[in-house]
Amino acid sequence: MPALTHWHITADLDLFDSPACDRLATQAAAGRQLQILEQQDQAWLVRLAEDDYPGWIPISDRQHLQPASTVYQPSQHDRTAIEAAIPNAIAFAQAAAAQPNTYLWGGCLGPNYDCSGLVQAAFAAQGIWLPRDAWQQEQFCEPLPNWEAAEPGDLIFFGRPDRCTHVALYLGDRAYLHSSGREIGRNGIGIDWLDPSADAVSDRYWQQLRGAGRITRSYQSGSDRFSTWLPS
Structure with a gap:
């Protein structure tokens, strides 16, 4: 999968703190976006679009990603x-x-x-x-x-x-x-x-x-x- 392309998340995901994917780092709800930064073993290092948070997901989660039709743009709230x-x-x-x-x-x-x-x-x-x-x-x-x-x-x-x-x-x-x-x-x-x-x-x-x-x-x-x- 192309690095840094924006992907739409179609199901809730767990993100982990290492490629072993055995320690939870954060979670992402369906509807959010992420970028894939690199691959190591059977995991991808990703960055969530809305808060820039990093984590690893197993490659098997590919089934829950679709190319984003529009790239996330942060809204501004004062x-x-x-x-x-x-x-x-x-x-x-x-x-x-x-x-x-x-x-x-x-x-x-x-x-x-x-x-x-x-x-x-x-x-x-x-x-x-x-x-x-x-x-x-x-x-x-x-x-x-x-x-x-x-x-x-x-x-x-x-x-x-x-x-x-x-x-x-x-x-x-x-x-x-x-x-x-x-x-x-x-x-x-x-x-x-x-x-x-x-x-x-x-x-x-x-x-x-x-x-x-x-x-x-x-x-x-x-x-x-x-x-x-x-x-x-």
Whole structure:
């Protein structure tokens, strides 16, 4: 198959972090586009069009790809458009929380999500694309001076001093909704609090709080591309 040609995805796909295709990196819904960059063994290295995210798919997934009739062009959304979409983005995340689910590293299609996959999916459902990973979302957002300045629909970031490793969707009144893992979280989607006295999970994440950010625009694939292990 020609490299860098745009392909239309006709069925939901799992993307993996190596040619072995044994560790989930992310997922792509039917209707998205990708480019094939290279082949190794029985896998293709691809890049998703909407968020520039890389991953490997088995060549057997060829049956779920068709040449794209038109090349994906990112839509532009300013802060006004994003503010109008926030209630629906929050409603999407709340509906996801109401379904039986567990935390899934790389999950962004549901019912099982990882933290940044849930945030990305909530806004993508409104036509607003964000970067895929938590650290990318932190860099993409406009930083707020402190978490107290956060409003519903802003993002709350957690992690180590040197890197963001977790993201949540702020609901207001200290509450945030996120998909957290089994080790220190809830093994799925739930509400926790920017209050270390609220419960054990809230306390553990409070210890990792990095700050908050505001989504002021939609991701523009290509021009906004983050440095990754992908060839440029």
